[in-house]
Amino acid sequence: MSDLEQFRTQTREWLEANCPASQRLPVMAFEDRCWGGTKWCFVNEDQKQWLEVMAERGWTAPDWPAEYGGGGLSKEETKILREEMYRIDARPPLFSMGLSMIGPALLKYGSEELKRQHIPNIVKGKIWWCQGYSEPNYGSDLAGLQTRCEDKGDHFLVNGQKVWTSYAERADWMFCLVRTDPNAAKHAGISLVLFDMTTPGVRTSPIKLISGNSPFCETFLDDVRVEKDQLVGNINQGWELASYLLTHERAMIGNMGHTAASEKSLHQHAIDVAGGLENGQLGDTALRTDIAQWEIDILAFELTQERIDDETKAGTGTGATSSMLKYAGTELNKQRFELLTAIHGQAGLAWEGEAFDDGLLASQWLRTKGNSIEGGTSEIQLNIISKRILGLGQKA
Amino acid sequence: MALVLNEEQTMLKESAQGFLSEHAPVSQLRQLRDERSETGYDKATWQQMVELGWSGILVPEAHGGLAFGHVGMGQVMEENGRTLTASPLLSTAVLATSAINYAGSETQKKALLPAVVEGNLLFALALDEGPKYRPSLVKATATASGEGYVLNGEKQFVADAHIADRLIVSARTSGDANDAQGISLFIIDSAASGVDIERVHLADSRNSAMLRLSHVTLPADALLGEQGDAASLITYLTDVANIHLSAELLGISQEVFERTVQYMKERSQYGALIGSYQALQHRAAHMFSEIELAKSIVIKAQQALDVNDSQLSLLASACKAKVSAVATLVTNEGVQLHGGIGMTDELDIGFFMKRARVAEQQFGDRRYHLQRFASLQNY
Known part of the structure; x- marks a missing residue:
């Protein structure tokens, strides 16, 4: 038996033994899919357990490096894991912008310290990340964004407004595009910073949609202090990120x-x-x-x-x-x-x-x-x- | 199976592209049309195709062929779509070969396939009795007579009939005119007494003809497959034909799209290249997206033919329905985005549009295959 075949057999056995029956049912409601974070209310014990056993193996992020808590699986192994989960209709144990967006960016562009601080928590679903991109006057023309980020010596100070922030009221941290150089060409003066949503000056307000739901918020940023080590990549490299x-x-x-x-x-x-x-x-x-x-x-x-x-x-x-x-x-x-x-x-x-x-x-x-x-x-x-x-x- | 070409298939595609663009570009079809060519194809070019081995791509090695498979043949068909090369390739090397491979006796295979490989024996497949594809609507009859059969009836829009040495004809040996059962396929010598072939000219300048059969007497071994039981063979030929026509339509779509985008980079109006106007850019980008979708379903269907996938008919119909829609979109937009010059005979775009419409109609158009797809899924 080849290594991959062996991996498939072992994975199949492990999933059969560890994926609770309730986590193999179709996702019907928003809460059926776990987003994690400090404010998440697990719909039942199974959902919590399923996240924990998968996160322990790093299988919430199967192809991320094991040194940061990821599964360390090869592309082929990741594909096998997906196929085996699909086979038994297993729900993804975690669904988040940490996994799909800021995690990959941190792995590619982040400092060693940032990776050690954030990646393991993303894998474990400890932090709910939200995205601070669009602004009221800058939607499609995202690169025109005006949220200011000033260098105050030992920290940054952020002022502005974001919109269409998914679940901002439940989120723990934001990855946010800010203007660090107002004099540069519009694509060249943007940076990406991270901050805790409980920082003073962060305020959110839900937007009611035509669907009747409010998955998005406006986020107001007034004199929000951002630590310098929470800059991802280089200053003014934000558009590339x-x-x-x-x-x-x-x-x-x-x-x-x-x-x-x-x-x-x-x-x-x-x-x-x-x-x-x-x-x-x-x-x-x-x-x-x-x-x-x-x-x-x-x-x-x-x-x-x-x-x-x-x-x-x-x-x-x-x-x-x-x-x-x-x-x-x-x-x-x-x-x-x-x-x-x-x-x-x-x-x-x-x-x-x-x-x-x-x-x-x-x-x-x-x-x-x-x-x-x-x-x-x-x-x-x-x-x-x-x-x-x-x-x-x-x-x- | 990965949805990519292997090295040998890629080489075949590149060699087909090189050969066709050099020796049989669209200007060859234009010349055949303008000269009202007797044969409707260039014999020297066909001879070169034979030397390249294309006539034997689908023929088993035991009968002198290359047994290279449908993905490989599909690449040649796609490149043929880019150059609109008129040749017996589809009728003889794809359809007749597939019919004989599928249902032929050992004697028939030995007698016919090596001659196909050598390019000496041309075929035409005559199923249609009207302008729309309805393969079970067969009024032509084959009546048992002595050791063999007597055929009577009419076939319509038979591609390549007037250049063919042999005709593969569907005729009813039992049942009513619209029954799927009771149909048989026969191999007829086109020079036989009672066979009347009248060429018709379609918009695409390719070969088509009406066929009248009056008391054509056939020996027993003219039967291809079992008597009255051609339904599964006809289903298979429907799948084969549509998957290869789809490859041709994909080639047409890509060629017209590339020529159109190139024109958008050359033509200026109001002091700017027309390709700089967003209204036109979005139409080009939409076509790009549609062609990408078409490519995937074509290669999947070609692979399904090679592995005899249980979903073959479903994929064949999905493929023809999708690619027909894309080819219609792209050829229409190709004319429109070229503007007035697109309406002229001088520009090649019109040739592509005409061929695309005929190729769509052959063996069932988009609507036919939407219906067939739904029926195959039991709704």
Whole structure:
């Protein structure tokens, strides 16, 4: 038996023994997926235990270096672990911007001290990280951001306002883009700093969305003291880091198009709602072809993720594909929920009531409208493809 | 299986690209059209393709071929799409070869496949009896007579029929006109008495013809596969044809896209390159994204053919439906973004658009395959 086969067998046995049954059920509600942090309320003991046993092996971040608490697994081993978790429908033990965004940036750009301070806590899910990027007047034009960061000798002083901060009221720390040189060209005067959300001068206020939920906040920063050792990378290197982080964010958001194996297919939804088939087909023939078109598109999308992965491994990739995947994946996810609500008719638009899962579908449908806005709008992704891949010149 | 080409497949793709762009570019098709060529393809070019081994890519080694597989043949088809090269490749080296491999007797394989490899025996596959692909709608009949059969009926839009030495024809040996069962496939000598072939000219300047069969008498060994049981062979040929047409459509899409982006970098209006206008950039970027999606499903379907995947038909229909949509988008945008010059015969873009539409219709268009995909998933 090869080492990898042995790893697979051992992993399978260990997961069977250690993944609680309740952690193998589909994620239905926000709380079903553990975000960690000091304010997290575990939905049950299983969720807590599942996080702890996985974090102990570093398997919340399987391919991060073991010296900082990561799993230290090779790419192949990481893939096997994912496949084995997928096989038993195991939920990810931890879902966070620490894992998907600031962690990778710290590993690439952070000082040794910063890595030792933050990475182990990210792996263990001790800290909930939030992202301070967008500002009220700087959304797509992120590089124009105006939150000031002044050098006060032994510390920095930050003043400004951030918006669209995910779960800022529950977050423990923020990674924040700030302007450190107001006189430099806009991309060249930005830095990335980290601070504790309980620092005096940090205030958050939730934003109510069309979905009825408030996953995002405005964050006000008034004379917030940031320690100098919490600068990531070099001063004024922030835009490079931000771009690196955005690549990770795009991959994550684009992946929302991916349908989990345990989820019911669109055509099954349609069959169930219609109460069966007519002459072996969906009675609504226009809906039938709409669903077929979407199912073909999502198949092509998932195969493209796979192909780009394979090309990267084979060293033949063309690169710069995260924008393409973000664009295609989010547009498909929006279409998926348009079709789902159409399939369920007015019941799919119910806002309240136990019979309608308290309007869960309507709220999910509305939430997807943000997919093609957050992490760089679809239009920004098309700009990036035009400029970086197709080499089409800018007007200015 | 990784969704990438191996070294040998990459080499074949590069060699096909080199050969076709040098010896059979779009200007060759233009010349064949302008001269109203008798054959509709260039014999010398076909001979060179044969020497390169392309006629034997799908033929087993035991019969003199290369047994290089569908991923490999798909690369040649894709490159053919980029140059719109007219040749017997699809009808003979892909479709007839696949039919004989799948259902032929040992005697038929021995007699026919080596001749295919040598490029001496050309085929045409005649399934359609109308302008839309409906392979189980077969009114042509084959009646048992003595030791063999007598065929009567009409076939429509048969690609390459007028240059073929042999025709593979579907005819009904039992059942009603629209039954999937009761259909048989026969190999007919195109020079046989009672075979009438009338060439038709389609927009793509490639070969097509109407076929009339009047009391064509055939020996028993003209039957390909089992009598009345061609349904699974026809399903297989539908999958093979659509996956290779998809490769051609992918080549067309990429070529038109690259030519269009290049034009956007050359053409100026209002004192700026048109490629600097965001309204046009976004349309180009959208096409890029769609072509990337198409590439993945094409290679997956080609691999499915080589490993005889249980999902083959599903992937073939998904592939043709997706790539047809992409080719329609890209050829339409190709004309529009070229502006007035895109409407001229002088520019090649129109050739690509015309071929894309015919290739989509052959063996089922986007709508046909959407429906087939849904039926295969039992909805």
